[in-house]
Amino acid sequence: MQDVVILGSGPAGLTAAIYTGRANKSTTILAGPSMGGQTGEIAKLENYPGWAGSGMELIMFMKKQAESFGAKIKMASASDIKFNEDGTFTVICDNGETIDAKTVILATGATARRLEIDGAREFFGRGVSYCATCDGFFYSGRDVLVIGGGNAALNDALYLADVAKSVKIIYRKSEFFRAEAVLRDRVNERKNIECVYNTELKSIAGKPDSDKLIATTLDGKQIECDGIFVAIGHEANTDYLSETIKRDELGRIIPESLPKGMFVAGDVHSNIKMQIATAVGTGCSAGMDAIAYLNSRN
Numbered sequence: 492m493q494d495v496v497i498l499g500s501g502p503a504g505l506t507a508a509i510y511t512g513r514a515n516k517s518t519t520i521l522a523g524p525s526m527g528g529q530t531g532e533i534a535k536l537e538n539y540p541g542w543a544g545s546g547m548e549l550i551m552f553m554k555k556q557a558e559s560f561g562a563k564i565k566m567a568s569a570s571d572i573k574f575n576e577d578g579t580f581t582v583i584c585d586n587g588e589t590i591d592a593k594t595v596i597l598a599t600g601a602t603a604r605r606l607e608i609d610g611a612r613e614f615f616g617r618g619v620s621y622c623a624t625c626d627g628f629f630y631s632g633r634d635v636l637v638i639g640g641g642n643a644a645l646n647d648a649l650y651l652a653d654v655a656k657s658v659k660i661i662y663r664k665s666e667f668f669r670a671e672a673v674l675r676d677r678v679n680e681r682k683n684i685e686c687v688y689n690t691e692l693k694s695i696a697g698k699p700d701s702d703k704l705i706a707t708t709l710d711g712k713q714i715e716c717d718g719i720f721v722a723i724g725h726e727a728n729t730d731y732l733s734e735t736i737k738r739d740e741l742g743r744i745i746p747e748s749l750p751k752g753m754f755v756a757g758d759v760h761s762n763i764k765m766q767i768a769t770a771v772g773t774g775c776s777a778g779m780d781a782i783a784y785l786n787s788r789n
Contacts, residue, residue, distance in 0.1 A: 492579070492593065493517045493518065493590060493592045494511065494516035494518065494592070494781075494785055495516050495517070495519070495594050495595075495596060495785075496518075496520075496521065496580070496590055496592035496594075496595050496596070497519070497521070497562075497595075497596045497598055498569050498595065498599050499522075499597070499598035499728075499757065499759075500521075500523060500527060500554070501528035501530050501531075501598060501600050502530055502553065502767050502771050503598040503600070503756035503757025503770040503777070504596065504757065505520070505554060505557050505774070506756075506775050507754075507756055507774040507775070507778035507781070508562040508778070509556055509557050509560060509778070510774075510782065511782060512557060512559075512561045513560045514782045515561075516782060516785060517561070518557075518562040519592075520562055520563065520565070521565055521567050521568060521582070521584065522564050522565065522566050523566075523599070524566070524568065525566075526547075526550055526551070526554060527546065527547055527550035528758075530547075530767055530770075531546050531547045531550050532624045533545060533547075533624065533646075534546075534650050535650075536549060538767070539768060540768065546767075565588075567584040567586045568584065568585045568599075569583065569584060569599075570584065570585045570731055571583040571731055572731065572732065572733075578788075579592065579593055580592045580593075582595065593785060593788070594753065594754065594781040596753075596755070596756060596774075597729075597749075597753065597754070599729065599731075599757075599759050600727075600728055600758045601728060601743075601758040602725060602726060602728055603621040603722070603723075603724075603725055604723050604724045604726050605721075606619070606638060606721045606723065608692055608693060608694055608695065609694035609695065610694050610696050611721075613695075614704065614719075618697075618702075618717070618718050619695065619718075619719050620718065620719070622720075623720045624650060626720075627651050630651070630654060630655050630717055631654050633655055633656055633717035634656055634657045634716045635655045635719065635720060636659050636661055636714065636716050636718070636719045637659070637660045637661070637720045637721075638661050638662075638719065638720070639721065639724075640662035640663070640669060640670060641669045641722065641724070642670050642671055642674060644660060644670070644723075645667065645670045645671075645674040647720050648681075648684055649681065649684075651720065652681045652683050652684050655718075656683065657684075657685070658684045658685070659684075659685045659687055660684065660685070660687065661690050661691070661706075661714075662687070662688055662689075663689070663690065663691045664688065665689055666688065692706050692709070693709050694706075694707045695707075698715065702717070704716055706719060725758065726741065726742050727741055727743040727744070727758065727759045728759060729742050729744060729759060736749060739761040739762070741761075743758070743760060744759055744760060744761060745761045752784055754777040756773040756774040756776070756777035756778075757770040757774060758770060
């Protein structure tokens, strides 16, 4: 029986583990398929105070810190959570393992929203990507599209501009309303980035006798490219939870709906900004709340 089981190994989960570990609470982190979640994919992290480096470097620093206070990390995900009559929980992992816990912290974050047009699924992994830092290397000296208009899309475009020959940002609105001004300025300064506004894609197809893609817009225009990177927002990772736990319109967890002994942190938490700083803050709160709950039951 663990005092705390934390689902997720991003900044929220690791911060919670640092706090619960320091309070001498036995802590297990289910890291998921890879460490760090979305943060681990950030090539250059600039907006987390006090840190200069990549997202994965920050994650590994936090991982080491959590482990120094006794946290155990398992590379597995939760597939279900059972609520026991004595107020404890049983976490069922996707590898078949089960872990009994007095408290559970949900910090499973979010994943990229999929592009739902003809050809997007067919060409996933064969020209369509949802991770610029993962796959950008394969498009060195080539022509790529970025779909989206928020911070993530502009960051992806700037990263790809250092690798690819040309980058076209396809955005459905007339300007980048949601992106930070500093990112808009950087995009405008890059000669190999072109912004294509008021445009949406209708379909993606392969060019005959070629490894290139043809992206067709709603107005029938065809854009030839080598790769398409999608950054159109995120959806919370909550499929493993029962329907009794309330979510908002983005699928994020409403804390008031959680049973006693269960807490939420990070991007899967409703009504917070999806930023590393807020993930760390809610991770701290969830960790401290779990400690207080455990102490109240002793």
